[in-house]
Amino acid sequence: MHVLICGAGRVGQGIARKLAREKHEITIIDENAELVDQVSIDLDVRGIVGHAAHPDVLKRARAEDCEMIIAVTHFDEINMVICQIAHTLFSVPFKIARVRDRSYLDLAWKNIFSRDGLPIDMVISPEAEVGDAILQRFRTPGTIMSASFAGGRLKLLGFELAEQNPLIDMPIDQMRGVFPNLSARVIGIGRGTDIRAPRGRDVLKPGDRAYVAVLDAHAERLTSIFNRDQGRLDHVVIVGGGNVGLHVAKILERESHIRVRMIERNVAQANKAVAQVKRSIVIQGDGLNPDILAEAGADRADFVIAITDDDKTNLLISNLAKRAGAKRALALINAPELASLADDMRVDTVLDPRALTVSQVLLRMRRGRILGLQTLEDGRAEVAEGVTLESSSLIGKPIDYDDLPEGVVAAALIRGETVIMPGPDVLVRPEDHLVIFYETEMVRAVEKFFRVNPDYF
Structure with a gap:
């Protein structure tokens, strides 16, 4: 996919770095020549020096050939104008703009970003996202990260394991037996600079980063298991x-x-x-x-x-x-x-606002019916929520630890209003919502789970 990124600041660089890793064709525009040179060399992407709202600059960047434009300059109004020009003059199919001022996002003006208003398909509001992420960390003290899926009914929590953690050296598929009334499941293990999808007999070690899917109602109990000294925050x-x-x-x-x-x-x-x-x-x-x-x-x-x-x-x-x-x-x-x-x-x-923004952009780039996405550890792994279509290769199959391909593990299955933790007796049905952890090398394989299989016809 040819993607045009307007703004080579931290957010623009973060998006470019992730998309370049996935072998997309990236062009980045900024008025700062030194910054453009640095990004072009560091990330091996095409750089254009100029004002991204000027039609001639977008023309030089081949805007007419791009499939997505992402406007993340420091100014909301410039980002909006970029998207308008990309739509009017170059018919860019998908347009994303960063909008920081909350007054633009007030529900009273919800028609600003619509077919009859500004032609922006997706608005990124980093400040609102960061604020919500901070509140999630606050409500789950002791975590290194926190995210929500299934409309908030499922939490993804990250923990760093201390020596005295009761899960140390225990195969992770025994967690349900040790805590039978706890709907939680270890779905990712970070160790050193690596992060991977575990198998059932893998064990946790002191210092590991454990990523755990847990029913929202059980999040507080899970947090107390990993961090016994956490009390109420006043x-x-x-x-x-x-x-x-x-x-x-x-x-x-x-x-x-x-x-x-x-x-x-x-x-x-x-x-x-x-x-x-x-x-x-x-x-x-x-x-x-x-x-x-x-x-x-x-x-x-x-x-x-x-x-x-x-x-x-x-x-x-x-x-x-x-x-x-x-x-x-x-x-x-x-x-x-x-x-x-x-x-x-x-x-x-540590909270990285770029990771929140990159997750939103990637959600729009993933193929198939993927409803939510969270990147982990600088993009080395992801967690996605997708809908299993009738033609999916997962239909009728179990999704326990060792049932999916290496590098992929199921976090939870949502059927109607019910969140179900995977097990040997849990089989996938059409229209289930499936939350999956996967190493980034497995992106294309995971997308196929949520796409129409051509052989179905």
Whole structure:
């Protein structure tokens, strides 16, 4: 597929890197010549220097031949104009725009992005996605990642295994016998720099990253098994009072027992935050100042969330908070080379906004009836929810640990309103929703599970 990416910033680079790995034809446009050269060399993609909203620049990029355009510049309005021009002048079939300002996304203006409005097929809102991801981490303390499938009825949680974990050295297919009333299933194991789909007799080791599918109603119990010292979170400190911080604070305010303290360096933004929150306390100051952190109560905080617009600042704030006594710290990190420092700096959770955006883009590129997708560990594995058609090769077959091809494992089956954990007696039916973990080398094989089989006719 020929994909045109407008904007060579962190999000654009993240999308380009993933799509280039999958052998798509990528062209990236940016006004910064040095950035375009760097991306072109690093990712082996075609680079065009210019303003992506200018028709002549899109013409040079062969927009008339591309099947998808992804506008992820720093400006919402430019992204919208790019999609409009791509539609009007070049008839690009599928158009994606990054829109950061929440005012455009208000339900009152839902017709903006429609056939009669701006011809944008998919809107990416990174700030809303990041805010929701932070709230998911908050509600599942002790996890290294969290995602939802089946309309929220199924959770995918990631854990780093400590020495005392009860699942250490136990074959993962025995988990159901040890915890018979727990609807949960280990579907991915990360070890070192690798991540793979396990077989039934595989065992977990200390330091492994275990990815577990669990019924939403059982998520709290599962979290307590992996993290026995996790209690209720009452005191939260948010460093960064931008759109993401405000979104998180407003949601947490609805839970009466939670005390939220927000730190914002910019005076105007701090005043804006004061006007928009109800019970949260806003402190104007630098989150890197130990006195400011102490004023916010970071030393007693159950959760410190560092979400400024600077990766290094977020890492340092999280480290300072943990040293002061905070129980847990989350840092928003865009650069993968900085994310690798998290363990050394005592940061419990790193959130990469690019991964959230890439997952949405890949969902639109996957063939077959795939309804949801989450990338894991810099794209080395994915979890997808798809619909099994009548012609699928899975129909009538079991989907336990050793029934699917190497590199693929079933997480759960959703039939109607019921979530069913795979087992030897669970057979796939047409129109089931199947959630599957797979190593990225198995993408094409998994797509076939959810596509019409030509032999069927």
